[in-house]
Amino acid sequence: MSTAEAGRTADALRIVIAEDSAILRDGLAGLLTDRGHEIVAMVGDGIRLSEIVAETRPDVAVVDVRMPPSFTDEGLLAAIELRRKFPATGVLVFSQWVETRYATELLAGGAGGVGYLLKDRVADVREFVDALQRVATGGTALDPEVVSQLFGAARQQDSLARLTPREREVLELMAQGLTNASIATTLTVTERAVEKHIGNIFLKLDLPPSDTHHRRVMAVLRLRG
Amino acid sequence: MTETLAEPTLVLDRPDSRPTAGSVLRAILRAPFQARTWKELAYLVVAAILGCLVLAYLFVGYGVGLYSSILIIGAPLLAGVLLGGRIWGRVYRAVGAALLSADLPAPPNFAARPGLVGWFRSVFTDRTAWRALAFLVAEAVLGVFVGYVVLTVIAVTVFTAISPVPWAVFHPVNVDPQGREHHSMAQFGDYYIDTWPRVLGLAALGVIGCFLLPWLVRAVCWAHRGLMLVLLTPTAGDRRMVELQESRRVAVEDSAATLRRLERDLHDGTQARLVSIAMTLGRAEERLAAGADPAALIADARASSKDAIAELRELVRGIHPPALELGLEPALETLTARCAIPVELRVHLPQRPSPAIEAIAYFSVAELLTNVVKHSGATAAWVSVAPAGAATMMVSVRDNGHGGVRQPGPMGGESEAGADAPTERLVGGGLAGLAARARSVDGNLTVDSPVGGPTNITVTLPIAGPQ
Numbered sequence: 114m115s116t117a118e119a120g121r122t123a124d125a126l127r128i129v130i131a132e133d134s135a136i137l138r139d140g141l142a143g144l145l146t147d148r149g150h151e152i153v154a155m156v157g158d159g160i161r162l163s164e165i166v167a168e169t170r171p172d173v174a175v176v177d178v179r180m181p182p183s184f185t186d187e188g189l190l191a192a193i194e195l196r197r198k199f200p201a202t203g204v205l206v207f208s209q210w211v212e213t214r215y216a217t218e219l220l221a222g223g224a225g226g227v228g229y230l231l232k233d234r235v236a237d238v239r240e241f242v243d244a245l246q247r248v249a250t251g252g253t254a255l256d257p258e259v260v261s262q263l264f265g266a267a268r269q270q271d272s273l274a275r276l277t278p279r280e281r282e283v284l285e286l287m288a289q290g291l292t293n294a295s296i297a298t299t300l301t302v303t304e305r306a307v308e309k310h311i312g313n314i315f316l317k318l319d320l321p322p323s324d325t326h327h328r329r330v331m332a333v334l335r336l337r338g
Numbered sequence: 339m340t341e342t343l344a345e346p347t348l349v350l351d352r353p354d355s356r357p358t359a360g361s362v363l364r365a366i367l368r369a370p371f372q373a374r375t376w377k378e379l380a381y382l383v384v385a386a387i388l389g390c391l392v393l394a395y396l397f398v399g400y401g402v403g404l405y406s407s408i409l410i411i412g413a414p415l416l417a418g419v420l421l422g423g424r425i426w427g428r429v430y431r432a433v434g435a436a437l438l439s440a441d442l443p444a445p446p447n448f449a450a451r452p453g454l455v456g457w458f459r460s461v462f463t464d465r466t467a468w469r470a471l472a473f474l475v476a477e478a479v480l481g482v483f484v485g486y487v488v489l490t491v492i493a494v495t496v497f498t499a500i501s502p503v504p505w506a507v508f509h510p511v512n513v514d515p516q517g518r519e520h521h522s523m524a525q526f527g528d529y530y531i532d533t534w535p536r537v538l539g540l541a542a543l544g545v546i547g548c549f550l551l552p553w554l555v556r557a558v559c560w561a562h563r564g565l566m567l568v569l570l571t572p573t574a575g576d577r578r579m580v581e582l583q584e585s586r587r588v589a590v591e592d593s594a595a596t597l598r599r600l601e602r603d604l605h606d607g608t609q610a611r612l613v614s615i616a617m618t619l620g621r622a623e624e625r626l627a628a629g630a631d632p633a634a635l636i637a638d639a640r641a642s643s644k645d646a647i648a649e650l651r652e653l654v655r656g657i658h659p660p661a662l663e664l665g666l667e668p669a670l671e672t673l674t675a676r677c678a679i680p681v682e683l684r685v686h687l688p689q690r691p692s693p694a695i696e697a698i699a700y701f702s703v704a705e706l707l708t709n710v711v712k713h714s715g716a717t718a719a720w721v722s723v724a725p726a727g728a729a730t731m732m733v734s735v736r737d738n739g740h741g742g743v744r745q746p747g748p749m750g751g752e753s754e755a756g757a758d759a760p761t762e763r764l765v766g767g768g769l770a771g772l773a774a775r776a777r778s779v780d781g782n783l784t785v786d787s788p789v790g791g792p793t794n795i796t797v798t799l800p801i802a803g804p805q
Contacts, residue, residue, distance in 0.1 A: 140617040144617055144620070144621050209609050235616060235617045238620040239624075
C-alpha cells in the first residue's frame with residue numbers, strides 16, 4: 114500500500130463524516146476519496162449522525178467532538194451511542210484536543226472498533242488512513258496523547274506499577290493500536306522480544322489466557338483506571 | 339459615584355405645580371377620602387400596637403439580658419436580642435412598604451465570621467442590627483407615645499363632628515355647681531353646649547377638624563418614614579459594597595466570557611485552518627509520491643494559510659489592538675478608518691489614561707460603531723474623546739441614524755433595542771455589556787436616543803482607573 118493507487122484497489126472503506134467545520138469536512142473528504150475510499154454521507158452536527166449511520170451502515174464514522182447545537186461534547190455522545198447501537202461500525206473520534214474523561218467514556222464499551230485521534234494526525238495521511246482502517250476492521254487507534262493521559266490517570270494502579278519501563282512502552286504502543294510487527298519496528302527490537310514483553314504484561318495484569326486479540330483489548334482497558 | 343442604585347431620599351409631598359388657592363382647597367377637601375390617608379391612619383394604629391410589643395421586647399430582652407450578663411447566658415441573650423432587631427426591621431420595612439408606600443431597600447444580610455467567638459464579634463459589631471435597635475427605640479416613642487396622642491386627637495375630633503347625634507339621642511344631663519341642670523354634651527368652663535345652635539356650631543368645628551386631621555397624620559407618618567429611611571435601609575457604605583461586589587462579578591464574568599470567546603474563535607478559525615493546511619499538504623505529498631501533479635493542492639494550502647494569517651490578525655486586534663501601545667488616538671484612527679461608514683474622530687486628552695481604561699474606551703467605541711453600522715441606518719458617525727472634569731474622560735459616539743436605542747438596565751442583564759443580536763446571559767452583550775464594563779471601573783454609560791434620531795451614547799471613565 115505504498116501509493117494511493119494501491120489503497121484504492123485494496124479495501125475501500127465506506128465512511129460517514131460528522132464535522133461542523135466546512136473546511137475540515139471538505140479537506141477530509143478530499144483526502145479520503147484521493148485514497149479511494151467512499152464518503153457515503155457528511156453531517157454538520159451530532160444529532161443526525163445516528164440516523165445517517167442507521168441508513169447507510171458505513172464501515173467507519175469520523176466524528177468531531179464539538180459540534181452544534183451546544184458546541185460541547187455532542188460528538189462524543191453521538192459516538193458512544195453509535196458504539197452501542199451499531200457495533201459493526203467503527204467510530205473514530207477526531208478532536209482538536211484530548212480529554213481523559215472523553216477517552217474513558219469512549220472506551221467504556223470496550224476497546225474494539227474505536228479510535229480517538231488528535232486532528233493534527235491528519236498531516237501524516239498514511240498513518241491517519243491506517244488508523245481509520247484499523248478502527249473500521251474492529252481494531253483500536255488511540256492517539257499517543259490519549260494513551261499517555263490514560264497512563265497518567267491509571268498511575269496509581271498497582272498492577273500497572275509492576276510493569277517495567279519497557280513493558281509500559283509496549284503497552285502504550287499496543288493501546289495506540291499497533292501490531293506486534295509495528296511495535297518491534299518502533300522500538301527497534303525483534304518481534305520475538307515484543308511477544309515476550311506482551312506475555313509478561315498479560316501475566317502482570319492478571320489477564321486470563323484466551324485469544325490474543327481479546328487479551329490485547331483487555332490490557333488496553335486496564336488503562337481506564 | 340456611579341448610578342447603580344437609587345439613593346433613598348427624604349422627599350416631602352411636593353406639589354406638581356405652584357399651589358393656588360383653588361388647588362389647596364381641592365387638596366384639603368379631597369384628603370379625608372384618599373386611600374393614602376386611610377392607609378397612613380392604619381399605619382399609625384399598627385405602629386401603636388407594634389410599638390407596645392417592641393417596648394415589651396426591649397424591656398424584657400435587655401432587662402433580663404443585662405441582669406443575667408454576670409451569668410454565662412447573658413451574652414447569648416443580648417446577642418439574640420440584637421439579631422432580633424434585624425427581624426423587627428424586616429417587619430417594619432414590610433409594613434412601611436405596604437401602608438406608607440415607602441421604597442425601603444433591605445440592608446445586607448447578616449454575615450457571621452467563623453467560630454463561636456467570631457460569631458459573637460460579628461453580632462456585636464453588626465451595624466445593621468444596632469441601627470435597627472436604635473430605630474426600635476425611636477419608633478416605640480413615636481409609635482406609642484406620639485401615636486397615642488395623635489389617635490386620641492383623631493378620636494375626639496371625629497366624635498365632636500358627629501356629637502349632635504348622641505346629644506339628640508341620649509339627652510345627657512349635667513348639673514353645674516349652682517345646682518342648675520344643663521342638657522349638654524360638653525362644656526368649656528361655664529359655657530355649656532346645650533342648645534341646637536351651640537351643638538351644631540361645635541359639630542361644625544369638628545367637621546373642619548376632620549378635614550385637617552389627614553395633614554396631622556401625614557406629618558407624623560412622614561417622621562415614621564424618615565426614621566425607616568435613615569435607620570432601616572442600607573448605608574452609603576453598604577450600597578457601595580453592593581456596587582463593588584456587582585462590578586467585581588461583572589469583571590470576573592467578563593474576562594471569563596472573553597477567554598471563552600477567544601478559545602472558540604481560535605478553535606473554529608485558526609486551528610481548523612491549520613489542520614486543513616496540514617491535511618492539504620499531506621495530500622500533496624502523497625500525490626507527489628504517486629507521480630501526480632500536486633500544484634492545485636499546494637495553491638489551496640497557500641490560500642488557506644493566507645486566510646489563517648488574516649484571521650489571526652483580526653483575532654489579535656480583538657484581544658489588544660497593537661496600536662493601543664501608541665495611544666488611544668492612533669488606535670481609534672485605525673478603527674474609525676476601517677468603519678463601513680465615514681466617521682469623524684476628535685480626540686483631545688491632556689494626559690494618557692491608564693492602559694485598562696484605554697482598552698475599555700477602545701472596545702466601547704468599537705462595539706458602539708459596530709452597532710451604528712448594524713442597527714442605526716446612519717450614514718455618518720462622530721467619535722469624540724475629551725476630558726470631563728479633572729479625573730474623568732468622556733467617550734461619545736454620535737450618529738445620524740434613526741435612534742430609538744434604549745438605556746440598558748442597571749444590572750447589566752437587559753439588552754438594547756437591537757435584541758436580535760445573541761446576548762451573553764451573564765455579562766450581557768451589546769450595550770448592557772458595555773455599561774457593565776464601564777461600571778466595573780466606576781464609570782457609566784448614558785444613552786440619548788430619541789426615536790427618529792440622532793443617537794448619542796456617552797461612556798464616562800475615570801482617567802486613572804478605579805480608585
